[in-house]
Structures are given as structure tokens and as C-alpha cells.
Amino acid sequence: MVSMSKIATGNGHGENSPYFDGWKAYETNPFHPIDRPDGVIQMGLAENQLCFKFIKKWLMEHPEASLCTAEGVNRFKETALFQDYHGMPEFRQAVAKFMGKVRGDRVKFDPDRIVMSGGATGAHEMVAFCLADPGEALLVPTPYYPGFDRDLRWRTGVELVPVICESSHNFQITRTAMEAAYEKAQEANLKVKGLLITNPSNPLGTIMDRETLKSIVKFINEKNIHLIGDEIYAATVFKDPEFVSISEVIQEVECNHDLIHIVYSLSKDMGFPGFRVGIVYSYNDAVVNCARKMSSYGLVSSQTQHLIATMLNDDDFVHNFIMESKEQLFKRHKYFTWSLSQVGIGSLKSNGGLFIWMDLRKLLKEKTFDAEMDLWRVIINEVKLNVSPGSSFHCHEPGWFRVCFANMEDNTMEVALSRIRSFILKNNESIVPRKLCRRSSLKLSLPRSLSRRMDDFMSPAGIMSPHSPLPQSPLVRART
């Protein structure tokens, strides 16, 4: 019998959770518009696929961004040899600039505080290694990204203690909830080292308002614990209210900056998860120093640093990209949520992220997580959509599902919506059409054809800004 480590033989990798079952269903029968039109549509993967044409165009105009073109090859050698864990200065400058622009240039980021990591996955683990010992704990508001269970805990031995957020408050993080979680940790003899928030939120798609952020900053200062802000979805805020970053709030309130750290990545905002561009930005010099040494375990490929540096140093491109991305997300989100509302499916009102937090509580046989799992299996096996059940995000209340909308083409989205529509209409006695989404005050009508409504959204003339009103439909009025 050959022995491995406890870490290796345990379940800390988290892959035995039901979250991954939907993946398996998808992998055995993935949707393809021609080859497998009855396959499972992937709506469980928070990817941003909406801006690639834009990026491709830039690439064609900038051969120097590559090390393999005639224009770039003279930098191949020095780049291939560059393994300094400080990272390329131009890379750090470009990322710092990008982060600033994403926040409307309301704050400036210091390139010397930018530390690389193996994606946000590596960044989270690295921060946990820097801040907490095995057996110590971080507080995390629910619902939260399932990957945190692995990233923050698996090899570090750190514990996570949930801060319970309720649908009755729209899942907002309250002081009371934070205090309750802190106390619970103490009762379990867990020393709390920090609070990890994700803003914009995954899975909610919402952003935190200024008051909540200030309240959080006050809380962590009083307890003298760290605040880790995962702002990986910062550029996906596609409509008002505007995103407020921790980096802004700490300029407004009394705060020990040594407690403040931001985790970032280009995986969501730019759609580059494959490039593994993870970033740790800390206001604490000792943490920057330590993280930088640890970054050796997951540096960004210098080839990729070079590409990103070139791309993000192009101010015009960045400016246009951010705008284009918001517009595409806004349109997609609007169409998607509107179509769902037409068959009485609501979702949490949101303005960021690559997904919606869909409310299917009314479809549960009973208010239990078992019933949620039952419903989920129906959605996977009969409706053939891989969506993510709220329980996998540690949601306190059953019936919520995260549904990604930015990782597919328009046709695929229509197929998905069509399937949802058919499913609901089949089960229509359990549905009372609700208007949980209140995006505009215009009356919405049920169209005869989804594709026509789609064209209204996608009309080339006059790109819809996030503020222009929803065009009125000349078609049949909604059922009551």
C-alpha cells in the first residue's frame, strides 16, 4: 500500500459536490447547434464570450503584441528568459492602469503592489497562505463561489465560516450577520483572520452599495481582521448603479490599509481564463513582499505578460473594450431576463456579472434542498440545461439557481430560452407570473416569435446605451 498525503486522499478538492454532476451531464452530451441539437446547454460556466471579435481585430492591427511575428520576434529571447517574480514592469503598469479605468479612474493603482498568481484560483490560495495559519478562519458571505472551498482551504488548512445572507434582504450583507458569524467562529474555537467578499457578487450579479461597503470596512477595522475583496467581475457592471470598489471606500473612511487586499484576474472581465492572469493587490507591504515570493509557484507566462502589457497599454482599445463589453452584457442580460419574465420566471435584480440569480422557489415541491436537487435534476435531464443549484453556493434558502448567459452565441441562447419556455408552459399550473424584475416601467408583451424580439434588441442602428428605454412590442399583451 503506497501512502500519499492526507491532503491528497481527502475530499478537500471539492469535486465530489453535486455542483460537478451537472458538468458530467454536459460533458457526456454537450449541445451543438448541428451535431447535437438536443444536447445539454452549458449555463453553469461563468465565461465572457461577448467581445472576441473586438479583440481579434485589435490583434490583427498589433502584430508587435506577439513574440512570434516579424514585428515581435526580436523580443522572444529576452521574454522567454524573463522569470523575475516581480513581473514585467510594463505588464504591471498596464494591469494597474486597466484596474483604474475599470473604476472610472476614481482611484489609482500602484504597479509595484501588483503581484502575479496562477489565476484567481492561485491568488486566493496565496492570500490564505499569507494571512492565516491552518485551523484559522475566514468569514465568507453566502451565497458564494463553490471554488472558494477548495482554493482557500484545501492545501492551506484554513477554515471558512459563512456569513448568512437572506433573500428577504436581497442577500445584502448586514452588520448583524457578520457579528453572528464572528461569534459562531469563536464558539467553534476558530480564530478569525479575515473577511472575504466578492464584489460584484458571484452568484448574485449584484454590487455592494457604499453604505454596506463602509459598514464592512468598519467591521474589519474594529475586529482588526483582514478584508479581501475579490473584484474579478469589476468590469462586468453593465448598468447603474455604478460599481464602488474597496479601493475607493478606504479613501473615505478610517481604515488601517494594512488590512486591505484585492484579488483580481482577467478571466471574467476580458474573457481570458485560459491565460491564467491572476493578480493580488495588497495595501500591506509585508503581504506584497510575501505574496511576491509565493508567486513563484504560479507566475504568469512571460509570453502572456507581453501580450497583456501591449493590449492594456493601448488606452483607446481599453476604453472601447470596457464600453463595448458593458453594452453587450447589458443587451444580453436584458433580453434574457425579459424573456424569462415573460413566462413568469423572476430573478434577483442585478447589474453585474455574467449570470442571473434565478428564483425558482415557486417550482419547488417543498421548501427543502432535496426538492431543489430534484428540480435541478429535472432541469439537467429533461430541460437539458446545466444551471447551478443555489445549494452549491451555500445559499441559505432553497430554490435559487445561477444561470450564465454570456458564454454562448445568440442562437444557443434562444434555444435555451425556448426550452425553458416549453418546460414552464408544460408545468404552468404551478406558476404565477411574477414581476420580480423591475427594470423599466414599460408594459411588456408576450411576442409570437422570440427571434423578432431579439432583432429589436440587436438592431445595428443606434446601439442601445444602458439608459435607452426598452422598445415597445406591437405584439400580444402578457397573460396575467
Add this chain to the structure above:
Amino acid sequence: MVAMSKIATGNGHGENSPYFDGWKAYETNPFHPTERPEGVIQMGLAENQLCFNLIKNWLIKHPEASLCTPQGVDKFKETALFQDYHGMPEFRQAVAKFMGKVRGDRVKFDPDRIVMSGGATGAHEMVAFCLADPGEAFLVPTPYYPGFDRDLKWRTGVELVPVDCESCNNFKITRNALEAAYVKAQEANLRVKGLLITNPSNPLGTILDRDTLKSMVRFINDKNIHLIGDEIYAATVFMEPEFVSISEIIEEEDVECNRDLIHIVYSLSKDMGFPGFRVGIVYSYNDSVVSCARKMSSFGLVSSQTQHLIASMLSDDEFVDNFITESKELLFKRHKYFTWSLSQVGIGCLKGNSGLFIWMDLRKLLKEKTFAAEMELWRVIINEVKLNVSPGSSFHCEEPGWFRVCFANMDDHTMKVALLRIRTFVLKNNEAMVPLKLCRPSSLKISLSRSLSRRMDDFMSPGIMSPHSPLPQSPLVRART
């Protein structure tokens, strides 16, 4: 007071070791042929800079290897989105094929056992996390790469127990030494989980012979502990004897081995000269380890942009064959010239046939046989001779007086300057030196040339020297005795 973790506030990162002082000297005053001709020459960095022309030529002929050319851009989106921790199939196939070719196609590697990591640095940490609990230990033969102290121990809590190797038998790893280390670990209440070997060796530049390898495999099987073979320098073996990999040993009939104990760490940083690309590989014969490592690889996947480039490059059989041959030749030439030049001023080194460095013997220059004297000599070399070389103590060498000197990370001109500085320094101190012939690259008589550059031309003649052709005779003055 803001609390961080013990890992963060301790010294486990290893950067307070003297090994890094030389780096600081270099960084404040780095050599440049025109701008800083008196600067410190970097000879402490094991980089392979010799083959970039070949690579550049290939790149220009293969625009499809890039995602940013018209020929490659249609793959940009799918690649940018590809984050599957299994890695791209074509990447794994290309790396498996390359690993096989580097071993003369004497073994085949299974692409499904290839797991990615954040460079070899990430690979070693990952293997430690898979195989050992905090407080458990690996045996590591000395002298060894200083980075292991950080990579294997820092965040994992695993301990390292040295297996002492002595210069009197050319630092061979003996069964006795292995057993002694094992016993020592037990006495310290450390449970030994594995043995980590680096073959070809850093810092020695030697390879392990078949018998030693078999002896090791027997040892780990007897003890039922893992064997981790770091073969990161596999393609840098530039002259006979031929490299023998663990992967070959375990196939031999007279070797009984539980394959679940066998793991290889690899990377493209040394063999190809791509340390910046962070292409680390863990190859395990143990299915559970592959499975676990693959999940852990999420913390340090290879950028898909880089996977795509490497897949294209290493799938080109002709390029790979030419590269391996060319690299060996350039390393052979560089090594030969360097060691010969040193021997001309009586400096010997361990007879080596691989790696990107030599293990230089300066025991005769020590005031006394102590590590303090070694450090003193080292500071002289850095501050007066202005070369950043690495003292043996930083590699946990048991005996003072040895230094690792890298020779493949500079151009010819810089190497000549370095050699000239060494020559000047030695001649200044020549009463301390008895010319030694510890290196025997050939049986031909070698003469002290009037001009180092002329000898260089003899080596660099367009008729490419194979590793087997004889050293050209010098018409110049004979060596001092």
C-alpha cells in the same frame, strides 16, 4: 499590529541565505559589454541561452504557432477560453513526445500522465503536497539545488533530510549514504515519504549511472517510499555517457519496482531555455497521484497561449530533432572551451557531461578547510574578480571549496571576459596554485595559448564539431607544469 500567517512571517522563503547575496551584488552592478564593462558577470544563473537563433528561425516560419497572427488568430477565442486542468491534448502529446525523444526514444511517455504546474517550482511543491503530510520528510542527496528548501518545505511543512555525498567518490550516491540518511530521519522522529534525486545533477553537471539508479530503485522499493526524479536537465547531456532516465530503469527486467512509487518532475526551462513560460510538468506512474496533481494544477496551469505555442513547436519532429542535436553541440563546445581554459590556469572541476554549469574545485584556494573560508573566497570572487558564482555551501555541500559556475547563459564575448578575469586572478595568486588536471576532456596534450580568442576560433570553426571529434592541437606555447 496586523497578523499574518506563520508561513508569511518565517524564513521559509529561503531568501536570507547567502546564495542570494551574490545576486544583490550583480543586480547593483550588472556587467554590460559597453555600458558597464567592469560590472559583475552573472555566472550564478543556470540558463540556456545558446539556441535562440534556431528557435527564432522556426517561429518566423510557423506563424500558426501564435494566436496573434492571421494564420493563428482563429484559434484565439477557443484558446483564451480553454482552462481545463487536463491541459490541451496536443500540448500533452507534444511534451510526451519531446520527453521521449530526449531519451533517444528508448521509452514512451503517456500524454494522459502529463500534469501541468507553475514551472518546476510549482511541480515540486505540488508533488510534496500530494505525497507527504506536514512534518514528514524527503531524503535529498547533497549537494542539491537551493530552491528545494523553499519549493518542498515552505508552504507544505515537509522536511528535507540530506543524503551526504562525498567528493572522494565524485559525489556518488551510495546505498550506505541512503541508509544512513534514512536512519538519521528515524532518529529525529521524521517519517520518510520519499527520495528526491536530480538527474542530471544540479549543481554537479553529472549523470547517474545505471547501477546507481538501480540501487536507488531497490532502496525505495525496500522502504516502500516514493522516488521523485527531477529530470529538468535531461536534454543538456552533451557528451557520453548517455543519459539514463528513471523511466528506462523501471522497465528493465532485473529491476523489480512498484510503479506507484515513481514520479518525474520536468520543465522546459533548462532544456529549451524558456523559464519565463512557466512550463512545469509532473509525470507520475501512479494513477491517484496523477488524479490529485491534476486537481492541484489549477493553482498553476500553463497559460493556454503558451500551451498552444509549445504544442506547435514540439509537434514538429524535424525541429525537435535538430534542436536537440544543436543544443548538445553548442553546450559541448561551450563546456569544452570553458573547462579547458580553466585547466590552463590550474583550475579543475568535477568531470561532468551535462547541465548548464561546472562544479569548480577551488579547495586549494581556501585559507583553511572551513565554510567560513569558502564564504571569504566567495566574497573575493564577487567583489574583486566580479563574477557571481554560487558557493557550494548554498547547495548544502558537505565539503567546502566547491563552486557552481554557469556557462550557458552568456554570449561568447562575455565568457571570454569572465575567463580573462579568472586567469588574471589566479595568476596574481599563483603561489597558492598547483596546476591540477582534474578534468580530462580528451587525452590530447593541451597547450597554453597566447591568445584566448584564437583558441576560441578553433572551437567555433564552421565545421561543426561533434561531441566525438578530437580537440584541435594548438601550435602555441606548452602549458606550465
